Amino acid sequence: MLPEGVEILSLADIGCHEDIPETSDTLEGNALQKAKYVYEKYGYDCFADDTGLEVDALGGAPGVHTARYAGQDHNTEANTDKLLRELKENFNRHARFRTVIALIIEKEVHFFDGVVVGEISTERRGTDGFGYDPVFIPEDTGKTFAELGVAVKNQISHRARAVKKLVAYLLEI
16 A cells, blocks of 8 residues: 555564553544654654544443553453443443544654444444454444454544545655
């Protein structure tokens, strides 16, 4: 997907093995915080992302706390259990997955976002994917991300939509 001449290095490739802080109260803030950390400490143009599941009935939660919704240990099963428990009696299951990518290139900051609207199922369905995939039903599909499978999810997901915008920008410059 990337234009010719763009090379992606992983954190391991540049010798970054530390846990990069994510202390902002917004997805944009966390994505920028991670990109700035690498840019300032290692000197590379960089992009980083943050993703959140925003559920209307929960006032946008878990949002920026999506990965740690049930605690600091990133336990996806516990996160999903907590979400289903909190929505148990609620008929409003409208939700959206949102990814924000922060790009720092030649000292300039750019943001790219991707959103998938859908709803939360009443139970886990499907076996592909990770995290909340077994309970998130993207609009107009009738199936959870876990039922759709990784190949389909990677084409329609919030992250895929944000990455497409990032790539389009890189192709323009």
